Amino acid sequence: MVKVAVIMGSKSDYATMVETCQLLDQFGIPYDKKVVSAHRTPDLLVSFAKGARKAGYSLIIAAAGGAAHLPGMVASMTTLPVIGVPIKSSTLSGLDSLYSIVQMPYGVPVNTMAIGVAGAKNAAVSALAMLGMTDPSYTQVYQDFKLEQERLVLEEMTL
Numbered sequence: 001m002v003k004v005a006v007i008m009g010s011k012s013d014y015a016t017m018v019e020t021c022q023l024l025d026q027f028g029i030p031y032d033k034k035v036v037s038a039h040r041t042p043d044l045l046v047s048f049a050k051g052a053r054k055a056g057y058s059l060i061i062a063a064a065g066g067a068a069h070l071p072g073m074v075a076s077m078t079t080l081p082v083i084g085v086p087i088k089s090s091t092l093s094g095l096d097s098l099y100s101i102v103q104m105p106y107g108v109p110v111n112t113m114a115i116g117v118a119g120a121k122n123a124a125v126s127a128l129a130m131l132g133m134t135d136p137s138y139t140q141v142y143q144d145f146k147l148e149q150e151r152l153v154l155e156e157m158t159l
Contacts, residue, residue: 004031009064023124038069049077065089068100088116
């Protein structure tokens with residue numbers, strides 16, 4: 001069974017990541033959400049990342065603000081795809097988070113989204129697209145989503 005892990009560095013990140021969870025619900029993608037701090041719970045981080053595949057996860061969406069080490073550290077310990085979401089912070093408006101997530105070294109890829117809500121939403125859409133590579137039902141959900149996006153834009157074009 002397909003299952004996505006939505007993890008974040010702190011509980012306050014959920015204010016942004018609720019957008020991811022709502023879209024995963026809309027798409028019918030099962031997921032778990034939890035706080036896994038790279039800095040405050042390093043043993044939990046290692047245990048989670050190393051055991052993610054065995055726990056039945058198909059991919060991981062990891063959000064983090066500030067130093068934003070969570071997505072990269074998870075990616076370094078799993079062979080599952082990792083999608084990183086930089087959280088908009090009061091310090092540098094999330095640019096620090098973006099730079100921390102996007103500049104991964106060769107061999108430790110993190111699919112990096114935009115800062116904040118747009119990134120949180122696109123993480124769910126990216127998960128849908130990835131899952132659709134092996135599950136035709138998700139391909140159809142993604143196609144329906146894209147058609148609805150087109151319809152909304154065309155509707156807004158009417159003056």
